[in-house]
Amino acid sequence: MIEPGSEHLFAIVMAGGTGSALWPVSRRKVPRHFLPLFGRDAMIAATIRRLECLVRKENILVMTSHQGALRMEDVLGNIDIPTVIVEPQGRNTAPCIALATAVIRKRDPDAVSIIVPADHQVLDENAFRACIADAIGLAAEKQQLVAIGVRPRRPETSYGYLQVELPAAEQRASDGSPGHFFRVRTFAEKPDGTTAQKFLESGDFYWNSGIYIWHIDAISREFRRSMPDLYRDMAVMYQAIGTAAEHDMIEDVYSWQHPVSIVCGVMEQSDAVVMIEGRFGWRDLGSWDDLIEAIESEGGTARTADVSSGLLEISSERNTVHKAAEKAVCLVGVNDLMVIDTDDALLVCRKGSSQGVRKAVDIMRREGLEKWL
Numbered sequence: 001m002i003e004p005g006s007e008h009l010f011a012i013v014m015a016g017g018t019g020s021a022l023w024p025v026s027r028r029k030v031p032r033h034f035l036p037l038f039g040r041d042a043m044i045a046a047t048i049r050r051l052e053c054l055v056r057k058e059n060i061l062v063m064t065s066h067q068g069a070l071r072m073e074d075v076l077g078n079i080d081i082p083t084v085i086v087e088p089q090g091r092n093t094a095p096c097i098a099l100a101t102a103v104i105r106k107r108d109p110d111a112v113s114i115i116v117p118a119d120h121q122v123l124d125e126n127a128f129r130a131c132i133a134d135a136i137g138l139a140a141e142k143q144q145l146v147a148i149g150v151r152p153r154r155p156e157t158s159y160g161y162l163q164v165e166l167p168a169a170e171q172r173a174s175d176g177s178p179g180h181f182f183r184v185r186t187f188a189e190k191p192d193g194t195t196a197q198k199f200l201e202s203g204d205f206y207w208n209s210g211i212y213i214w215h216i217d218a219i220s221r222e223f224r225r226s227m228p229d230l231y232r233d234m235a236v237m238y239q240a241i242g243t244a245a246e247h248d249m250i251e252d253v254y255s256w257q258h259p260v261s262i263v264c265g266v267m268e269q270s271d272a273v274v275m276i277e278g279r280f281g282w283r284d285l286g287s288w289d290d291l292i293e294a295i296e297s298e299g300g301t302a303r304t305a306d307v308s309s310g311l312l313e314i315s316s317e318r319n320t321v322h323k324a325a326e327k328a329v330c331l332v333g334v335n336d337l338m339v340i341d342t343d344d345a346l347l348v349c350r351k352g353s354s355q356g357v358r359k360a361v362d363i364m365r366r367e368g369l370e371k372w373l
């Protein structure tokens with residue numbers, strides 16, 4: 001029986017992304033999971049604290065970059081440093097999960113893993129733990145990959161969606177509930193606005209939270225089926241882990257990996273995915289619109305300055321200004337803007353358009369403007 005606190009339960013905290021959607025505050029050197037976007041804790045510290053009631057400390061693995069590993073001590077404060085596994089390069093979530101799975105299998109061939117991004121917000125931590133505990137029970141049976149879905153609140157285009165098979169109306173009527181989990185029919189990554197609106201109205205599409213729970217046998221089986229090359233590489237890394245060849249072998253294997261997300265590489269291909277609905281006040285904070293909405297909905301203000309500190313607004317309304325530097329900022333005759341100012345970079349973006357920030361960062365990367373990333 002695998003349940004919260006079990007020696008067979010592991011967590012994989014993914015902390016290797018660049019967080020480019022929150023540029024210019026989130027940067028290559030200090031991506032968003034290392035920032036205290038809410039409260040005092042860095043996002044990754046809050047994530048690990050949230051997991052501590054479910055997973056033994058020694059079973060929490062953080063997957064990150066060299067730079068991330070160096071920062072870990074600073075950002076975790078009084079939290080015990082978990083096992084940190086350094087990826088030679090960021091290759092998106094499929095290789096990251098393959099390596100973590102190899103490490104876990106070496107420690108425990110009967111493990112269930114909880115996969116969590118390091119930079120999500122959860123408002124109701126008790127509900128989060130209860131939901132994950134349910135998912136662990138299901139995942140322990142080894143058949144299914146469990147994804148946590150969230151009922152969409154708006155036609156968000158920066159998330160992935162999953163479409164579930166809703167039980168027939170008669171079944172709902174007979175047991176009085178919509179069923180505890182749903183089979184997932186399709187995944188749809190980051191739709192355009194019109195499609196997202198249709199998903200919102202459909203009733204059978206949920207946001208994909210990017211949180212998964214599975215037995216390592218189940219995810220290994222799916223890797224073998226959908227990503228056979230990565231499955232072979234995972235086996236190679238598994239053999240090397242714990243030996244003198246470990247470091248070089250992981251470097252080697254990563255040098256030929258292509259960036260692939262777990263959604264594209266595995267989940268979209270699999271017919272073994274089920275969804276449990278997460279009702280724990282989940283947010284990805286995947287864009288400035290998202291972050292500002294989150295801060296303001298909690299009664300805070302994203303505005304960090306006022307006239308006395310050099311912020312003036314004349315004939316201007318509904319603007320949000322994040323002004324970090326000692327600098328005067330005047331807005332005249334403009335509405336509905338987000339102005340995000342840092343020492344060396346300035347973002348001016350219309351509210352509702354912050355999806356474009358990732359694109360801007362991609363272009364800067366392609367053009368070699370690394371010093372501003």
Ligand SMILES: Nc1nc2c(ncn2[C@@H]2O[C@H](COP(=O)(O)OP(=O)(O)O[C@H]3O[C@H](CO)[C@@H](O)[C@H](O)[C@@H]3O)[C@@H](O)[C@H]2O)c(=O)[nH]1
Nearest residue numbers: 014015016017063090091092096117118159160208210284
């Ligand atoms: N260690 C490691 N972590 C990574 C890597 N790439 C991404 N991550 C981490 O994995 C998480 C998700 O990666 P993103 O690249 O930010 O994914 P996304 O575009 O936001 O989309 C995913 O998450 C959405 C919800 O947050 C989902 O809606 C969507 O379907 C998808 O799963 C983040 O915590 C990020 O730091 C990597 O190469 N290595």
